[in-house]
Amino acid sequence: MSSVTNDTPSDPPIRERMPAAERRELILGHASAVFGRRGYSGTTTEQIAQAAGISQPYVVRMFGTKEKLFVEVMERALGKLIVAFREIIRLRDSGEIASNELGARLGQAYVDLIEDRGILMSLMQGFIQGHDDVIGRRARAGFLEIYRLLRDEAGIPADDVRGFLADGMLINTLLAIGMPDNFEGDEAATELMTLSFGAKLDAVLCVASEQSTRPV
Amino acid sequence: MSSVTNDTPSDPPIRERMPAAERRELILGHASAVFGRRGYSGTTTEQIAQAAGISQPYVVRMFGTKEKLFVEVMERALGKLIVAFREIIRLRDSGEIASNELGARLGQAYVDLIEDRGILMSLMQGFIQGHDDVIGRRARAGFLEIYRLLRDEAGIPADDVRGFLADGMLINTLLAIGMPDNFEGDEAATELMTLSFGAKLDAVLCVASEQSTRPV
């Protein structure tokens, strides 16, 4: 009797048995969503297990500890962000987009990642966990990796990179605070989100209404 | 036998007995520091009690629940932020500072609040807790309160307010990730912090070295 409470990542038909590598990726996806919403300490391995439709001990045994799972989630998120940015830089290098468009396109690539909210949110939850020895160290390294990527690989002036990251942190904060799901037509909230999410606003509010009415 | 492990807020000589109102404020100060570092779920009432030099049940009984204590910490932090901003606006209204300086002075007022890191950090920990019904609701209201204050009372154009908040969120993230305490001379980290903290960089690194070598 597998009473399963599935979560965001587009529930594929519940399969009973699955190669470890595939199960691993599935767990990471759900863990990303739950950690992203509830934070590291606020998330239980049981919540992740339920989201992934498996038993709690299996989650723990596959990753060793909750902490190791969280670090893997962070690394996966960071990896996806870096891939997205590098792709834009590649398009610039190959002349497919103009140099003066680079910043805007990178910004769009960032906002596009909201679609899977777990990516940006689990990263942010890691950033906020700076006091933890192992998570904090990984988070700082990851943050600086992004900074160097934008400055050195993309060739963006340092203070523009700072501004870019600042915009990103505001976006993260608005998502983490749950503004898209709970603004209830508030005029100030609407204005601030319009300015922050730009053309992606519709998508953000759409993803919000999908993901807000769910358990976990 | 009062074996006391005091925390940041400039340890006054340990007094045995104290009026409730005074004790309350003392607890709020220490709770702000601990919640700011470890987050809501990551903090135990015992850690707050040790920081404040009292017993764990006393902490709980004075505020009812951990959640109520956290909300009070948030409200106190928000209050201090608003007071700081209103003071700058008042100086502008009374002509003591020029209108075109307003943004810079508000920014400085924000950065000055880093001195007591608990204020900005406990607020940020609240922002990140958007999924929680009661904390999230309060956090959203507080965030929008700051937005309206800057836009309507200070009269700053909406998109400049957005930029201002973005800069603030980057500062918060750099503090929360523990960059000032752990950058270890890294070139990129130094550059980013210089750009973000500006003239306050020295003070930030100083507070860091004071507050990093402590328990809790």
Add this chain to the structure above:
DNA sequence: CTCTCTAGTAATTGATCGATTACTAGTTTA
């Protein structure tokens, strides 16, 4: 001096959570 608050603690409790152990069913291989 004693009565009565007020400020505080020690002890404990029930719930929760991460982790471990011991098991089972399904799949592959020889």
Add this chain to the structure above:
DNA sequence: TAAACTAGTAATCGATCAATTACTAGAGAG
């Protein structure tokens, strides 16, 4: 087809934590 490995679960354990209870000491009022 039997052996060996892989994918999974159920049961449980020890630790931790917020909260409650029941107590004690000190200060002020009469």
